[in-house]
Amino acid sequence: MVDKQLRHAGGEFEIRGFHEIACVCSDMQRTTDFYTNVLGMRLAQTTEGPDGSQKFVFDFGNGVDRMAFYWFPDAPPSQPGIAQSDFFTSVKEGGRDITTASGSMNHFAFDVAPDKIEAYREVLINEGLQVTDVWNHSDRPGVDQYMPAQPNEDTFIRSIYFPDPDGIVLEFACWGRPLTEHDVIHEGKRESDLARNRT
């Protein structure tokens, strides 16, 4: 277990972790079963609003981080490609269309130890989940090698992806190498660079 309070880098705001990553589910019973029985979290709190909406909080079991799920009686249905990534459909079809709308969460990655990712992949597969191979995200300017079959010295993240019950794209990830100043080299694109704004 990592004691994150000891790792505070001394910046202006002391971030201890994620108080809650607040997402929306369609079926709180199914979501509770997944985050507790499959991912091993603890259901820590349940609240209910006067309109019948619910909020359940799940403790990661690392001393700090939590997930929260809302259930709204009139929640808009899921909108892949806008409000969540259509990653798994896209991967099945051999594509990489993971675009989501500005202001959305695309996916998120739990941090795991580098020597555990293969074993965790087996555990998730044994739970009956659709899990990708271990992907070796690799990058060096000028080298076309984004996802080599084996990790190499440019591999900065290794990860696996799997869906939650509402298709939220979850990831287990570990850092592959230390990041350096050479990893921060690009200027951020502007709104005016978007395809729809180019004339």
Add this chain to the structure above:
Amino acid sequence: MAYSNPKFDLRGINHMALTTHDMAATVDFYTEILGFPMVKTLDMGARGQHFFFDCNNGVDGIAFFWFADTPADHPGIARSDRAEGGRGISAVGSMNHLSLEVPAEKLDEYRDRLRAKGIAVTEVVNDPDGHVDPDAAEVYRRAIYFSDPNNILLEFAAWTRELNAADVRHAPKTAAELVTARESAHA
């Protein structure tokens, strides 16, 4: 006694991958306003960019995609519509908002500091239900809310007491209870 996950050692959040229409403005906000170091910039060619920030604790990260063809902002669908005066709803499968854990005794100071940087920040809210007395026994957390340049609802928050068995007392709702499911059942 803190709960320990018996199945997976989840050490933190390697990265929350969020989406922006303006990476330059997003970099300014997360590095200048929140003081998060940018640790990785990834060029995805014609598809876009993927930049990573450290949450200033060496463990957690927030990353952003900039897709050349990213759809426009969808309040109430792809994110909470609270900033628009809505109920704070968003679609199934979406992230509604993102809350970062900070020390409880620093919340007032952090609100003032964000405001000094020109960020619109709420007053400190004490839950349950925005309780006015922060020291009341039933208060379990305190929070302030503000938005990033993509209108993503961010929160600085702190738990003010341990949660216990009495905090878990509602039966989970199911998909069959959704209004849409009930309407189609009667159609």
